[in-house]
Amino acid sequence: MGTMSLLNPAKHLRTFALIACTIVSSSPLIANKALSTCELMYSAHPHSRAVEAIGTERLALVHALDVQDTSDYSSTFLPLTREMADAIAGQSRGSLEILGQDLVLGGYAGVSTTTAVIRTGILKPEGYQTLLRLAARIGYIYAQDSTLVICEGKPVNDWRSVVSLEISDTGKEAFLSEENAIRFYGLIVGAFNGPDNIGYTYYPESKVFSTLAGLSRGWEGRLIVEELANWLSTLSNGDIQFRFVERPVWIFYPHNNWEENPEGGTYTSHLAGQKIGPRLHQRRKQFLKTFDNYFARHK
Numbered sequence: 685m686g687t688m689s690l691l692n693p694a695k696h697l698r699t700f701a702l703i704a705c706t707i708v709s710s711s712p713l714i715a716n717k718a719l720s721t722c723e724l725m726y727s728a729h730p731h732s733r734a735v736e737a738i739g740t741e742r743l744a745l746v747h748a749l750d751v752q753d754t755s756d757y758s759s760t761f762l763p764l765t766r767e768m769a770d771a772i773a774g775q776s777r778g779s780l781e782i783l784g785q786d787l788v789l790g791g792y793a794g795v796s797t798t799t800a801v802i803r804t805g806i807l808k809p810e811g812y813q814t815l816l817r818l819a820a821r822i823g824y825i826y827a828q829d830s831t832l833v834i835c836e837g838k839p840v841n842d843w844r845s846v847v848s849l850e851i852s853d854t855g856k857e858a859f860l861s862e863e864n865a866i867r868f869y870g871l872i873v874g875a876f877n878g879p880d881n882i883g884y885t886y887y888p889e890s891k892v893f894s895t896l897a898g899l900s901r902g903w904e905g906r907l908i909v910e911e912l913a914n915w916l917s918t919l920s921n922g923d924i925q926f927r928f929v930e931r932p933v934w935i936f937y938p939h940n941n942w943e944e945n946p947e948g949g950t951y952t953s954h955l956a957g958q959k960i961g962p963r964l965h966q967r968r969k970q971f972l973k974t975f976d977n978y979f980a981r982h983k
Contacts, residue, residue: 718805720837724819727799728761730827736946737827745979754798758787760978764970765822769802772818779811780804789862789886794879796866812839820938820954825967830939843934851893855925859916860891868893875908
């Protein structure tokens with residue numbers, strides 16, 4: 685894989701399966717009396733294989749967007765998502781609190797795109813399942829291959845425990861920006877000889893680059909990432925410096941294989957015994973109508 689291809693974001697976007705990140709949003713996450721603070725991450729870009737659910741023409745439109753255009757596109761759907769989130773939280777009997785929603789830059793499998801983050805507080809143990817139910821609904825409506833839920837406190841069910849690596853500037857010359865986050869991700873992909881299972885999130889307000897890259901390979905993987913950082917420091921004559929922080933988090937990612945389940949049926953396993961009924965179908969129609977209106981305005 686050539687270096688130049690790594691330094692330029694790909695035009696053909698995919699939804700993420702596991703965007704490696706941690707909770708470092710610049711907005712306060714601490715909820716009153718919360719057992720845990722969690723983030724639900726999703727993309728409003730339908731998966732490329734969700735042909736039956738979304739349609740070939742729509743998929744061609746969204747996957748032709750440049751990464752620079754995905755922020756405007758993604759912001760269009762924030763009100764719809766917030767409406768869904770508030771409805772779920774309102775029915776949760778005080779177990780889940782919605783704290784806000786932000787747009788960040790994320791990448792997986794070598795591709796970068798705008799990602800939305802719903803910040804939440806878990807107030808009762810059953811709030812974890814409520815959050816997964818919201819994640820499954822979002823995954824179905826936006827035809828995601830998966831959504832990602834990340835919590836700081838240990839959940840009560842079969843979540844995966846991982847360690848996230850947070851990288852921030854400490855030198856007199858700032859390096860991290862949205863443009864350079866994409867480039868740094870490309871360098872990491874190159875160093876690992878491919879993009880498999882390597883993702884990142886860049887939080888533009890706090891200017892933190894977060895990734896699981898390397899930690900799955902133990903200290904050897906972290907050393908590779910640190911070597912890249914040291915290389916950048918050397919190129920800048922020491923003006924660029926980074927701080928590395930490891931943070932334990934717990935993750936869960938409801939998902940669907942759109943080839944095996946072309947209507948998103950796998951998401952029902954996280955809907956607390958509910959089926960995909962008229963309400964979710966109506967939400968999908970709302971998404972598609974908003975989608976069509978967006979591209980009609982941007983011809």
